[in-house]
Structures are given as C-alpha cells and as structure tokens.
Amino acid sequence: MKLQVDGISRRSLLTGAVAGGFLLGFRLPAGALTNEPVQPPDLTGGSFAPNAFIRITRTGRTTLVMPQVEMGQGIYTSIAMILAEELDIGLDHVSLEHAPANEKLYANPAFGVQATGNSNSVRAFWKPLREAGATARAMLVQAAADAWQVEPDACSTAEGRVEHGISGRSLSYGELALAAASLAVPEKVALKDPEKFALIGKALKRLDTRGKTNGKVVYGIDAMLDGMKFATLAHCPVFGGKVGKVDDSAAKAVPGVRQVVVLDDLVAVVGDHMWAAKQGLDALDIRWDEGEHAELSSANIWASLRAASETEGAVAKTVGDVQAALASGETIEAAYEMPFLAHATMEPLNCTVHVRPDSCDVWTGTQVMARAQSEAAKAAGLPIENVTVHNHYLGGGFGRRLEADMVSSAVRIARQVNGPVKVVWTREEDMQHDVYRPVYRDTVAATLSADGKVAGWKYRVSGSSVLARWLPPAFQNGIDFDAVDSAVDMPYDIPNMQVEFVRAEPPALTTGFWRGVGPNNNVFAIECFMDELARKAGMDPIAFRRGMLKKSPRMMRVLDLVAERSGWGQPLPPRVGRGVSVQPTFDTSIATVVEAGVAQNGEVSLRRVTSVVDTGIAVNPDTIVAQIEGGLIFGLTAALFGEITVAKGRVQQSNFNDYRMLRINEVPQIDVHVVRSGEAPGGIGEAGVIGGPPALRNAIYAATGVALRRLPIERDLIAGKRT
Amino acid sequence: MAVTLTINGEQRLADVEDDVPLLWVLRDVLGMTGTKFGCGIAQCGACTVHVDGEAVRSCVLPVGSVVGSSITTIEGVGATPAGASVQRAWLDLEVVQCGYCQSGQIMSAAALLASTPDPDDSDIDAAMAGNICRCGTYVRIRAAIKQAAAGKQP
Amino acid sequence: MSIRSIVLGVIAVGAVGVAACAWYLRGPGPTDFAAGQKVPLAEYGSTDPTGVPASLAQASLIERGKYLAHAADCMVCHTAAGGAPYAGGLGFKLPFGTLYSTNITPDRDTGIGAYSDQDFLDAVQRGKRPDGSRLYPAMPYPSYSYMTDADALAIKAYLFSLEPVRSASLGNTLSFPFNQRWGMTFWSALFNADKRFEPNADQSPQWNRGAYLAEALAHCGDCHTERNLGFALNNRKKFGGAVTAGWRAYNISSDESSGLGDWTADEIATYLSTGHAAGRGTASGPMGEAVDHSFSKLESEDITSLVSYLQTVPAIRSADLPVQLAPVAPTSHKQGGGATDQIGKRVFEGACVSCHGWTGKSTVSAYATLTGARSVNDPSAINVAQIVVSGTERHIPEGVLSMPAFGKSLSNEEVAAVANYVTARFGSEGSTIRAADVAALREQTAD
Numbered sequence A: 001m002k003l004q005v006d007g008i009s010r011r012s013l014l015t016g017a018v019a020g021g022f023l024l025g026f027r028l029p030a031g032a033l034t035n036e037p038v039q040p041p042d043l044t045g046g047s048f049a050p051n052a053f054i055r056i057t058r059t060g061r062t063t064l065v066m067p068q069v070e071m072g073q074g075i076y077t078s079i080a081m082i083l084a085e086e087l088d089i090g091l092d093h094v095s096l097e098h099a100p101a102n103e104k105l106y107a108n109p110a111f112g113v114q115a116t117g118n119s120n121s122v123r124a125f126w127k128p129l130r131e132a133g134a135t136a137r138a139m140l141v142q143a144a145a146d147a148w149q150v151e152p153d154a155c156s157t158a159e160g161r162v163e164h165g166i167s168g169r170s171l172s173y174g175e176l177a178l179a180a181a182s183l184a185v186p187e188k189v190a191l192k193d194p195e196k197f198a199l200i201g202k203a204l205k206r207l208d209t210r211g212k213t214n215g216k217v218v219y220g221i222d223a224m225l226d227g228m229k230f231a232t233l234a235h236c237p238v239f240g241g242k243v244g245k246v247d248d249s250a251a252k253a254v255p256g257v258r259q260v261v262v263l264d265d266l267v268a269v270v271g272d273h274m275w276a277a278k279q280g281l282d283a284l285d286i287r288w289d290e291g292e293h294a295e296l297s298s299a300n301i302w303a304s305l306r307a308a309s310e311t312e313g314a315v316a317k318t319v320g321d322v323q324a325a326l327a328s329g330e331t332i333e334a335a336y337e338m339p340f341l342a343h344a345t346m347e348p349l350n351c352t353v354h355v356r357p358d359s360c361d362v363w364t365g366t367q368v369m370a371r372a373q374s375e376a377a378k379a380a381g382l383p384i385e386n387v388t389v390h391n392h393y394l395g396g397g398f399g400r401r402l403e404a405d406m407v408s409s410a411v412r413i414a415r416q417v418n419g420p421v422k423v424v425w426t427r428e429e430d431m432q433h434d435v436y437r438p439v440y441r442d443t444v445a446a447t448l449s450a451d452g453k454v455a456g457w458k459y460r461v462s463g464s465s466v467l468a469r470w471l472p473p474a475f476q477n478g479i480d481f482d483a484v485d486s487a488v489d490m491p492y493d494i495p496n497m498q499v500e501f502v503r504a505e506p507p508a509l510t511t512g513f514w515r516g517v518g519p520n521n522n523v524f525a526i527e528c529f530m531d532e533l534a535r536k537a538g539m540d541p542i543a544f545r546r547g548m549l550k551k552s553p554r555m556m557r558v559l560d561l562v563a564e565r566s567g568w569g570q571p572l573p574p575r576v577g578r579g580v581s582v583q584p585t586f587d588t589s590i591a592t593v594v595e596a597g598v599a600q601n602g603e604v605s606l607r608r609v610t611s612v613v614d615t616g617i618a619v620n621p622d623t624i625v626a627q628i629e630g631g632l633i634f635g636l637t638a639a640l641f642g643e644i645t646v647a648k649g650r651v652q653q654s655n656f657n658d659y660r661m662l663r664i665n666e667v668p669q670i671d672v673h674v675v676r677s678g679e680a681p682g683g684i685g686e687a688g689v690i691g692g693p694p695a696l697r698n699a700i701y702a703a704t705g706v707a708l709r710r711l712p713i714e715r716d717l718i719a720g721k722r723t
Numbered sequence B: 001m002a003v004t005l006t007i008n009g010e011q012r013l014a015d016v017e018d019d020v021p022l023l024w025v026l027r028d029v030l031g032m033t034g035t036k037f038g039c040g041i042a043q044c045g046a047c048t049v050h051v052d053g054e055a056v057r058s059c060v061l062p063v064g065s066v067v068g069s070s071i072t073t074i075e076g077v078g079a080t081p082a083g084a085s086v087q088r089a090w091l092d093l094e095v096v097q098c099g100y101c102q103s104g105q106i107m108s109a110a111a112l113l114a115s116t117p118d119p120d121d122s123d124i125d126a127a128m129a130g131n132i133c134r135c136g137t138y139v140r141i142r143a144a145i146k147q148a149a150a151g152k153q154p
Numbered sequence C: 001m002s003i004r005s006i007v008l009g010v011i012a013v014g015a016v017g018v019a020a021c022a023w024y025l026r027g028p029g030p031t032d033f034a035a036g037q038k039v040p041l042a043e044y045g046s047t048d049p050t051g052v053p054a055s056l057a058q059a060s061l062i063e064r065g066k067y068l069a070h071a072a073d074c075m076v077c078h079t080a081a082g083g084a085p086y087a088g089g090l091g092f093k094l095p096f097g098t099l100y101s102t103n104i105t106p107d108r109d110t111g112i113g114a115y116s117d118q119d120f121l122d123a124v125q126r127g128k129r130p131d132g133s134r135l136y137p138a139m140p141y142p143s144y145s146y147m148t149d150a151d152a153l154a155i156k157a158y159l160f161s162l163e164p165v166r167s168a169s170l171g172n173t174l175s176f177p178f179n180q181r182w183g184m185t186f187w188s189a190l191f192n193a194d195k196r197f198e199p200n201a202d203q204s205p206q207w208n209r210g211a212y213l214a215e216a217l218a219h220c221g222d223c224h225t226e227r228n229l230g231f232a233l234n235n236r237k238k239f240g241g242a243v244t245a246g247w248r249a250y251n252i253s254s255d256e257s258s259g260l261g262d263w264t265a266d267e268i269a270t271y272l273s274t275g276h277a278a279g280r281g282t283a284s285g286p287m288g289e290a291v292d293h294s295f296s297k298l299e300s301e302d303i304t305s306l307v308s309y310l311q312t313v314p315a316i317r318s319a320d321l322p323v324q325l326a327p328v329a330p331t332s333h334k335q336g337g338g339a340t341d342q343i344g345k346r347v348f349e350g351a352c353v354s355c356h357g358w359t360g361k362s363t364v365s366a367y368a369t370l371t372g373a374r375s376v377n378d379p380s381a382i383n384v385a386q387i388v389v390s391g392t393e394r395h396i397p398e399g400v401l402s403m404p405a406f407g408k409s410l411s412n413e414e415v416a417a418v419a420n421y422v423t424a425r426f427g428s429e430g431s432t433i434r435a436a437d438v439a440a441l442r443e444q445t446a447d
C-alpha cells in the first residue's frame, strides 16, 4: 500500500492528524481481507483461513495471528479480544502467533507499513479486526446453515460453536472449518452491536503473562539455535566515526573468544558466550578514526537549536489573526527546552542471524517486521524473499525497535561468521548508540483577554523531524505533523492562533520516535505555559483551563473528575504543590494531577499522581489502567532525571548508574480512573507518558513559585542556587 | 575448566572458566534464558537468582563462587512456596507488561517473602529498589507482594 | 633613621625570616626519620638497594626499564581516560587551575623522542625541560630525584621502545601567578634536594630496598604525606595521610589505630599486590590504579621490602579517625546506623545494596565488602562520597572489577546523604558531610 499523501491538502492532512495522530485518510488495502492463506501448509491440512488473522483447523485449534507486536502494551490480548468478540469464541480456546513479515497482509493501516507504534494498534485495527472476526463467523455460520439446510439467520454462535436453536443442532468451528474454507468470502458483514459485547470492555486477564512469570516466554535476546555463537560489538564512540586500527592479539587470547570481526564502522567479538565476547571486546586495542564530529558537544547543539528557534517556521495551523491579537495587549513569552533521551528498553538491543549463501534468517523482537526484513536483505545482499524474520516478544520497544539498525549491524557481522550468531549489545553500547528523542525548543507567545482567556497564541516548535527520516512521504511542506500534533490539536478554544515548525537537525546524532512522540514536547510546553498564564490572570490553573474548554466536553469532564479525585484545592503543607495538565493525545483525553514536595535543597519527591482517562471504548480497561500507570512512571522518570548529553562527539551516559530510572521506593501512589465512553477507542500505550512531566513541573511551580522551563527538572534552580 | 552447579535441585555441568558470571553460564551455556541480562553492573536486578535462598545479581557473580551452593532461577522458583505465591499474585493483579524485568522482580520478591513473610512498605523498598522496571509496574508489584504475603485469593 | 635604612632593615629581617621559613618548610628528608648513618650509594657495602630485583638481573635494559617504569607508576598519570598509554593528557585539578600531563612516548614532536639522556635526567630528577622551562611538582621529581641515573635511563630506554604516539599536550589552565613556570625555579631550589638515594648503613638491606622503592620510585609520600604551605611534602607528618585529587590517601604510618600499625605484614603485602586484604577493604581510586599498574607488577621480594620499610615509619596519629572499626552491620535494613537518613537510605537501597548488602559483607565479591574498610570508618566520608561520584575501575587478574560512577545521576545532596548513610551503617562514627563538600570533591577529581 502506498501512502495516500498526494493530493491531500495540508489542511486535510492536519484534520486527519486531529482525528488520529498519524491517521492519513486510511483505507484498509483490499489485499488484507482477501482469502490469502498465511501458511499454505495449514490450508492443505484443512485449515480455515478466511483472512490474515484467523486460522481454524479441523481439530478446532484456533490461531489468531497478531499483526501488531507485543512489547508490554497488552496488545495481543486486545487484538485477540476484538477478533474473538466478533468471532464468538472464548479466549481460552485460542492460541496466538506473531505475524510474519508481510507488508501486504499486515501493514498498519495508519502507517502503510508493517509497524507497531504511535499508540494506534487498536485505533487502526479496530474496524479491520472486527470485520475479520465477523467475516470468519459469517462463513462458519454459512457452512453450518448449508449443512443443516437452514437459513443462516436462524443460527447463532457462542464459544466456538454454531447452533441452530430450533433444532438444537450444533457444530464446532473445527468441524465446520473444511466446509467454510471452500466458501467465498463475503463482501460485507454485519458487526456486533457494542451493547452485546461479551469480551470488549471487560478487564480480562492478559494472554501473554504466564510465560512472563516463569521464565518461559522467549524474547529476541533468548533465541537459541544449535551451534550458535555469541557476539557483542562496539561502534565508534564518536558519532559518524570509523574503525581505524585494531590489534586483536590480546582479545584472541581470552578464553572462549572465537573470532574478531572488523567492519568499516564497528568491531565485534564472537565467542562461546556473551562474557567471552565482552571480555574479548574489552581486550581489543582499537584506534578509532573519529571523523568530523570529534568535537561535538551539547553546548554546540543547543546553541544552534536556539538560533534556529529564532527563525520563522513553516506554518502548520492558523486561526483568526494572531498578529493583531498579540498586539492587543501585553505579550507573555516563554521558551521550553527538552533534552535528548535514550529509550533504554529493559531488553538491550540484540539480533540473532544465520546467513547462508542463499538465505538469511533473523531472530529478534522488532516493531517493524517488514523493515527488519528489507534491511536484513540489503545487509545480506540477498533478495528479500530469501530473508525470514522470526519475531519475538519485545522486552520494551518505546520506539527504539521502530528502527532496524540493529538488524543490519547484526547481519553484517553474521556474514563473516560461519553458522548462527547472536549479537547482543551491552547496555553501554545500547545507550550510546541509540536513536535519541530529539532536543526540542518550543517557544510560545500569548496575550490574555480581560476575562482571563487566551486571546492570541503563537507557538513554534523547533527540532528534528523524525518523520522526515522515518516516513519521508509523510513530511510535507516543511511540517512534521508529529512534532506539532498536540499543538495543532489543542483542546482549548483560542480565537487567534498560529503553530509553526522549524526543522533543525542536530549534527551526527540520529533522532527517533520515543514513547509519547511529538505530543511530549507540545503538551509540556503548552501546559506549563498555561500555568504561567493562569498566574498572570490571577486564576486557579484548573479554573483557567475550564474557561477555554467549552468546546471540548470530553476534556472538561476528565478535568473536573481529576480535580475531584486528586483533592484539588485542599490545603497542603508548605513547599508541597499540585500541578495539572490536560492532553488530547492519540484520540484519548487525559487530565493528570501530580502532587509533589520540594525540599529547600531542591530535592523533589512525588507524593501522589491522579489521572482520569477518556479513551472511548475501553477494550480492556485493566490494560488501560496499567498502561497509564506505567506511562506516568516512564514520563516522570524522564522529567526528573532523563538527559543524554554529548561531549567530544560521544554520549556521556552509559548505563543505569548515570542514566537514572525511577525505582519502586521513589514512586508514589498512582490513581487512574477510566471513564465510560461509547466513542471509538483511542490510543493508550503512550498517552500516560505525556501528562506527568508538565503536571510535575506545575506542582513545583505551585510549591515554590519557580517557573522551570527545561527538562529534566533543574534542582539547583528550585533550590535558588542558580537563576 | 568445568564447574558443577546445583540449579533448581538438579546437577548441571558447564565447561567455563571460574570467573564467568553466573548469568552467562545460565543463559548462554545452559540455555536457561529465563534469567535476564539488563545492565551487567548490578543496577537493574533483571538477572536476579537465589543462591542458598538469598537474592543475588548473577551478572556480577563469578560462577566459581557458587559451586556447592544451591541456585534457584525463575524456571524453578515456582517450586518454592514463596515463589509460587508470588507468581500467583503477579497473575492475579496483572503486574506484567513487557515482562522483561519480571523474572528478576519475582526472584527478589520471592526471596523477600521467604525471609520476611509479612513485609511492610519499607521492607518492600529495601528488597525491591534494586530492580528496575522500565515499563513502570512498580505500583502493582507492591500490591502483589502484599497480596502474596496475605495469601489472599482473588 | 632614614626611610631607606628602615626599608633595608625590613628587607634584611625579611630575608632572614624567609630563609628561616624556607628551612623550616623544607623540613626533614623522606628517610631522615630512621636512625643510622646515611652513606653515598657507592660506599654502601651491602646489596645494592637500587635497580631491579635479582630475577631480572640478566634482563635487557628495556625489560629492566619496564619494571622500573611500573614501579615508578609513570603510566597512570601520563595516560588520559581512553587515551593511548603514556601519551599524556590526564588533567589534574588544582585549586588554581588544571594541569595536563604530557606525552612521554618517543614521538619527536609531541613526545620525548628528541630528549637526550641528560634531558631525560634533568626532567625526571630536576623538573627541568630541555628548553629550560620548569615542571610543576604534580610531576613528582623531588621524589624521582632519589632515583639513580642508571635506573632513570633504563626507564628512558623502555619509553623509547614504545610506539611513538602523536598527541600534542593540552594547554594548562593555571591562573596567575601559578601559570608562571619560572616561579618553579625558586620552588625547586628550595624543595628539590636533587640528591640521589643514600642508603642507611645501619638498616637492613631489605629496609634500604624498601626505602628506595617507596621514596625514589613509588613516591608514596606524594599522596600519603601532607603538603606544607610551600606545597612540598611535610615529612614531619610522613605518611600520616592527606587528601589528593579529591581522594583521601589514608595514614600508612605505623600508628596502631589510624595507620597500618595493627595490620600484619602479610595483610599489607596482600593489599599492595592485589588491592585488597580480607577485612581491610579494597583499594580504589588512585590507590586502585597504583595497585593495578604498579604494585601488582612488582616481584614479591620487592613487596616484602616495601612492607618492612613501611612498618618502620614512625606513628602519626590521624586524630579524626576512630580507633575502633565497626563490625558487620545487621541483616535487617531496619536495624543499624543511619536509620533517620531517608534520602541516604533511599539511594543505598536502590543503587548500592545489590553489591554491598545490608550487612556490608558483599554476596558477590569480597572486593565489594565494606565492613572493615577504612573509608567507611572515616567520618570525613571523603572517599565514600568520591567513589559514589567517580566510581572506580580495578583490573585484577580475574578481569575488570568496577563500581560505576553515580556522579552524573545523583545530586550533591544525594551523594552526601548516601555517604552519611553508609558511614553511619558500616562505620563506627557516621559522617555529616554536606552537599557543598561533595561539590568541592567533584572539583578536585582528575579528568
């Protein structure tokens, strides 16, 4: 499928974005719902495979093929629930399978590529999956009706069986599989009335967790093959640098080291186990050719970003007359800066590869199956159809596994190795060769009207365009619609506004999507600034926001609820504050209140976090709560500690000792409330990440009066040691 | 060099040097991949195993130092009463997200419950703060430990 | 009296005063504490205390030089983090700026490739460069001046056998007046005796060998002896301990409670050659490097000599160090010291307990055991705070052993809190250092 970008005006593109982040006027490609067997052998074995997602064998074994990958967000369970809901089968009767690389069958409708990201699995697949389930069910019913010589309408389905109520006859799906397989796939099928949902909306147990509590689940890093060797690698520590000279004599003397692979830009050591490989790597004497970025530093990067942010950007949205509105009163201005961040997925990068003369097999956990396959093919110098990617569970993705750089590095190494080799990145290598969440600088200028509302609003995002690299056709007219997503799609009713994007790429570093993506920076800047404006207007931050939310009833509702549940307005001890943020991200409305204490010395302690969520139909409400809880911690971790810095062309952080994570003893009570809603489901995997940082910053603002403008939280500023 | 280890009650033989960390012997030599690699510097807890009942980070534990000890890994912890109740509570409360840290979390929690059957919040902090969860499942981990301690059924 | 004569009088009195001060400041030489008669090396009748141990007697000049270069620990200071060995660039942060070590590989332009033997001796023994400019005493030439010419030239031969590395020196950042190298001429005149080692005829050959190793080569005093107002070693407090580069080099005099007086010879020897002795803690920071790159490479007979010399150094009491070391801490986090330090405990249980345990006896490595270590029984907590900030990396025969650095992720408040928690829990007298102290320590660390 090609992205349907041509001919779409920016305006319609952006309304598309308003409706659903990346949703670009999507229509499911016809191919995805044809009767194309996923695995022909199954069909010859009598499998009923009406579409790419469902397979039922004659023995009744039902396999659901997962077009989206499971990286903790609970999507396998949600997808299974949606399919099973329409198929009318119990979840305890299905088994799940990772989809193979196949862009035709499993492309994410919102991206046009086979990818899991942007919190759109449920949003994008909601309708196609329901149709897939309903189609299969209709065909099974038809097969039964044919067998019984009755009208399909007289049949009902439940728990994997078709029943004919009047006669009391009943056949299992397995018994019907062969007959159903020979029927034509119906063009149109009726979907269930949501009122009748038996699975969707229930807090069902996840299907992937048992194996994750007993060590049985296999992640990419756990792939084991006969005769496999283990490797670890080092890229030049300076971005863009190359390998100069390598003396491997000491490395080869390390017990268990088998081979040293020297490529243009990286060195790998292959051994009997990871430790041998790592000891060997440590023992290598490598002289790097550091290249042109050997003097790059965070200071350079920030200086050029700040300069870029003073230039005019491409206009992404205009409403009313901003210039006039800004001239109508006092203009209040602020600039918010957000650092580079690493993904630091709990499972370090890894990829296992077996290259043979005419084929290549790859075992890994990736968010981009087809891209992993094509990158592997490129690196192996083989036609794409000779490359098989075996996907696995992901020990966290967060956007890092939307890239395939680890696959091509591993394949290039594996080409030099006889037999299968598992390449595992050390944590240090993983952290220092990430694709980083870009540095952003968001500048805002606003004027207030006499009644305490925003009258004029000019907002400029300056930073890297991840989209321009990752999905070039989607980068149009100089606008990265991800980077301005939540600025364009503000919940507030502001009569005069303008949103701009300035593309400013940092030298040398590659930037990538990071859980929460563009909305992270938009919502942080907007919600921090709203608090500063509220103070200027002499108003309570929630009252100030309410005044501009009349046209966003869903947001108004979650805001009111969060105020109630967080005890907003109730007295607090000195140097303790509450801060609020609202966010319209990924078609989900969330309001969050953080309560935090700030010691005189600048130390911040989280006391309580409350979020109220309206995500439309909640497919699995417990998963939604879990995703928000986890997302809040993910975002607050970054807000408190996260920053990747660069000196002498290299990343200065290396592992969890210097890239800090919130730990259980620092995490407060978290209350998440999901409101009931009949709207189409929104995205949830990333939404929790976004609201915590601005709410925390606003809590600090309330507690101390210090208006922080930069992440991570600057403790010395709060302590008054620097201004 | 060959070392004999007692893992989950079974004798296992591994042909490795003494100084190889137990983590890599388990994962790469013995193929027991339930124990995870997260940091390699005792900062994340993903590699936690029990050595004579105590939670230890296997990524910094030379295999030579555990010859003769009784080692329990995530694959075998379910056979201990504390391990079984922790696993049950983990499923009951849906603690797990990506799951990658959870082998280590469960091992730490099981060791805690084995020594402190009725832990308070500070005991949980003391035993669990060394285990990082990037997915942020901490709130549920705390609740699940309390549930496992109370022996509550859902 | 005319103004002129007053001025002259003041100058005269001043001159006498300066001379007296200088004499006082210079103080005793490093081996003057020992009773007995010093004699020139040539006149010493017993085994030659200089040179290499017997096992290397037949070795090539380069081999001997290599051994001596290790004993003099040249590499650590002349190698930047991640840089080529001996190519210089390590920064020493002094109160008045940063000083960078130089390239001592035989590169002709940026290293010492063009040095003659005399140039080399002038630099090593007298702190003088071929161009006449003076070295700062971060280069311990007042100690190295005790080295024999033969030994210094053996080191030179070894250095010249290395592959030349092109690496220009980094400019120092010293402020006025410390950036005036000529000032060091006077300093040298005052504080560098420029005298070769003289054995003490009344001490044993072993003692003399130990003295030569400790004073001329290993330059122990440069870290372990306090400096006087003139920034020279104050041998009145020989080996009584000092703070250097943000680390506290402990008292290694024979004092029973605060020095090595209650260590057995074996313990000292083991500590020197492995950087660890059971129940005595683990060398880290600069001492860890000295062990890894220097002491661990010495023949055991040399270690024994060093120990026998060390044990004769008169006791100097470090008044601030507790007499009793704390025993093993309780198993439960609820018992033991530091209970009230919330922040310290929070940091400890997250980042530290996995290796060091609640008891202080590590379950993963004896090197990580805190119980019995001087650092945790030091109420200044300098080394505890510093190791939290900077970490340490040890290269032991079994591989690399390290503690990661937390300086980038913990605030000064948190470092202070965890140091106070650790000393309270594992030491006999808790510390009370503050964020500002940690900030000061960060400033001093070499980089």
Ligand code: FES
Pocket: B036, B037, B038, B039, B040, B041, B042, B043, B044, B045, B046, B047, B048, B057, B058, B059, B060
């Ligand atoms: S891998 Fe051992 S603690 Fe992280």
Ligand code: FES
Pocket: A072, A346, A395, A396, B096, B097, B098, B099, B100, B101, B102, B132, B133, B134, B135, B136, B137
């Ligand atoms: S569940 Fe993913 S890291 Fe803990």
